Amino acid sequence: MPTVTLNRQVVEKLVGKRLSPEQWKDRISMLGTDLERIDEKEIVVEIFPNRPDMLSEQGFARALATFVGSRRGLKEHSTKKSGQKVIIEKSVETVRPYTVTAIVKNLHFTDERIKEVIQIQEKLHITYGRRRRKCAIGIYPLEKISFPITYRAKRPEDIHFIPLGFQEKLSAKQILEQHPAGKEYGSLLNQQPLYPIFQDAKGEILSMPPIINSQCVGQVTEETREVFIECSGFDFAVLEKCLHILVTALADMGGELYSMELQYPQEEKSTPHLQPTPMKLDVAYVNRILGLSLQEKEVQHCLEQMGYGYREGSVLIPAYRADILHPIDLVEDIAIAYGFERFHEEIPKVSTIGAELPFERFKRKIAELLLGLGFLELNTYHLIPRELQTTKMCLQGNPVVILDPVSTEYNTLRMSMLPSLLQVLQWNKTREFPQKLYDVGVVFTKEADTETGVKETVMLGVAVSHSKAGFTEMKQVMEYFFQILHLSYVLADTEETGFIQGRVGKVSAGGREMAVLGEVHPQVLEQFGLEMPVVVMEINVESIFALLEEQGIRD
Template sequence: MPTVQLSKKALFSIIGKKVSDGVLKEKISMLGTDLQSVEGDIITVEVFPNRPDLLTEEGFGIALGAFLGVRPGLQTYRVVRSRKVLRVVKPLKAWPFAVAAVVKGIRFTDERLRSIIQSQEKLCTTLLRGRKKGGIGIYPLEKISFPVTFTSRPLEDIVFRPLDVQRPMNGKEILSRHPTGRKYGFILEGEERFPVFVDAEGVVMSMPPIINSEDVGRVSAKTRDVFVEVTGTSLHVLEQALNIMCVSLAEMGGDVHSVTLQYPSRSFCSPDFSPRSIPFRLGNAQKLLGVAFSAKEAKEALGKMGLALRGGRVYYPAWRADILHERDVIDELAIGFGYDRFEEVIPRVATIGEESRRERLRSVVRSVLVGLGLVEVKNFNLSSAQTQLVKPGVSLKLVTLRNALNKEFDVLRAWLLPSLLETLGRNLHHEFPQNLFEVGEVFRRANAGRGTGASVVEGERLGGVFCSEKATYTDARQAVDALARGLGLSFTYAPEKHAACIDGRAAKVACRGRRVGVVGEVRPEVLVAFGLLNPVSWFELDVEVLAQLVGLE
């Protein structure tokens, strides 16, 4: 979880009241964050990922002020309409969205610059997933000419002087030579074009999500007005990040002004600070928490969390990213009421915990295979069509991801063999034999529909590979026989063709008339595609069928 350092002096200024270290230690912990230390003027806090609004000094101050009862209830901020325009023209398909705002009248100090830099970095690390979902840029407004255009260009055509560099560089040079370019260039690796901000004078402002221009993208203590932009893959997430940043700047005394976003298909303004709302039934909270809250008590408790209860709805700020369901509101109600006030009651129902039936099966499987000398691995459920289909030479219907960030992880895997072969390929520097197994999830489309609209069925498979100079079909067959004995089953084998296996060296595994899986020896062409030199034999069984056969489901 991310750790932030807060200035006690700045925090008291935001709250509007000084409190003792003892009160700080008690209340910060009860707010739902993990207090690390209070040393001098510095408060170190660990923030849970569901509360990115607490990653900024100002956001934390707003929340703590409400919790202390100094600034209770729903906080509101005014957005002044402006004529500033951001045009989105031919954006990169993998990085299509941009939102922006203008904030005027800020008096930056070294402390405030530190706070803004920390907020920007922490939001990029958490909410924006290490910049893989988005990036944030802040610019001195006086150096920019409107309208600003967010577009994409070939890397060779993006030329500007990046931060901390004395000469202009093109996009390729930035990605290969600049420290920030080398660090984050992987995010859009393989793209021929890159996102870019250009102002009305044709000046390149930045190359998101990599770096700003030294000439127009460096904020200093002399800066009074700023242009803030957030770009990335999810419009909803970008709006949340922009709202959090703008509220921080507003708490510094800035006036937030809107920017009109002109997309090819529509136009709208950002930021939007209008409160969001969610249906709420007090009876559900009473039942779940076991406390007979009155409407007044619920309103006061929610007010301490910066929320407002009006009629049958709870209103929450636009910068809160964690309110998704009524249960989230009930959690806020419990925190605001105080977990220390809940009466301890011994449950009237006594139950005995036990290992799940499916886990018993897994335990037997692991015991047998480890006893045979196999090593268990765990691979990602995400894969690529190249890995799942092209390299093994098979034809399957894959579940594709709508917002895949790169081509290496754009589908859900449909079987385990490709993942196991990739693992072998990444471990060529270790000695052989290498015998591996995995118990993992696989996914398939449940109907004939295409793309992400089709429903998805999740299954569980057991896969194993034997890789050495002398690996044969017999190795995999003997392992499957040992599994059958360990499970008290009797398997039958029938020859069958499999696209990934050598002809005549593959068999269907069955039990009591039901197909359990397949065992075989992998084709040399497939091994070459995965960079393997030694023979590989393989088995893959359906765990759900095994569970039914042994009576554990």
């Protein structure tokens, strides 16, 4: 979630109401943003991803102003026609097919302001724009541009211009390789045969979206009074939202908005359109979801407190709101305006019968059985390093592998409980012995005919370690286990890597292999850095449970 740092003075002036520090904290939290810090100069808030319109001082203050009651209802933003045009060529269709544009005049940039605008642009890029993939924004000083502008795609070898921050002309490929923005976002273009560019009537390149503006035509300075803005991407509606968020913030800085003609190959369009979108809302639906009995007037009041308009059963949604997909989104805003703190919690008197899963109950029985024998329960990870399984524990087979984990400490899913147990023993080398440990957990194997290709099995892992630990002790545990469940079993010799040969056995019941137990090979112990003998057992709890079910013991 994006965290933004807002200038408190700017926000306060725009909100237009004096609040105590406590009120600020409370109101900001209850509006649905996560307040991290507020001091004399700054407000640091986490903006939820559904509210990109609140990433700027202007947008944030707009929402807060109606919420605290210094304004109410829809804030109108009007546009005039600029008479200027952007021509969209067919060549961009396969690369980055859409752009929406606007012109804003009467801006008064200061160093501070420019930083604000860059912050809005960057935060929008990261969040709503999905790191420029979905939407990239360009802002240009108007006076340097000759209209009409053309949005076209060219072969990269035919594109040459001076990118922002550089002094000499580079080719498109060079920009991707050398420019910081090229390096960061180059992957969005470099597979394409054609790269998109904005070019003005004199043939001057404005920018190569979604990478970089040109140094000559693409830099806003303190002298800039009028700007041309474009958003490019793949979905016209998404781009329009992004443009609306940006231009309404600029309008709230005092800018005048002008619309532009967009000449697409098939049709003519114009942007921006800042008329609110109507959405039908049923007051009964609001009351049903929230458990309230609000009158239409109260609903309207709540909506206006959240910056909406309301007219005859229809909510007027401001053009900068990107998150209203369904009337339920309005219901939430009504709840926020009503105040989460005002809802009376209630547990309805509806009778339902609770039920534990039989297998979970069985797992608890197993735990009780081991606790009775003095075992200590562990809490182990499913994700463990591959090397722990294959190299150290000498397990056969290939584990399920994770794609790009943050750390190699968790790059595979365990195939057995044993590596986890030995790792815990390793961590506890200096602790008091004897150590008698167990855990019930999931192990993972590849199996083609499951839903995911992974089979998950619940296993019990048991380990005993002290100076005289040996097979006998674990055999006692095993016998006690099967005896208590009244299951007959067969213990047979087996060969298993990681164990001392002749001191490892497998246990079958009902014709199925249920458990393996034995003394861990000193080679393995050495690999774990262990200096005490260890004897272990692994029992397939799921198979045991299935067998018990088949035998009808639970009935």
